[in-house]
Amino acid sequence: MASIHQDIPIEVPAERLWSALRDVGALHTRLVSGFVDDCRLDGEVRTLTFANGIVARETIVDVDETRRRLAWSASGGRLVHHDASAQVFAEGAERCRVVWIADLLPHAMAPAIAAMIAQGLQAMKATAEADQAA
16 A cells, blocks of 8 residues: 655644644635635535546544544545545744645555645645734
């Protein structure tokens, strides 16, 4: 199984970023604007439309308030297996770090998924820091 680990520092308080991450039905407006164009929430399942046209169905597995961690599982497309999580860590009063981990099959999909995670983290940073400046 391929395992991807990426992280990024973001110049906003951890609680502010966690508020956007935990809002699982609004990531297209609050968390990763420009990376995800649409998000439809139906119970614990959200359907995402990415800016590149890919549509994914994700089941929200856990929203852990104590650890500021969101876990989800994706299904469909060329992926046989996909579990992921994003977790927010405070780095002082005005900065945090987001760690995004994904485990997936087939291995051949790892480069494409790693690139999407990198784009998602950059969008997260841009969205959060723009909101902080406003």
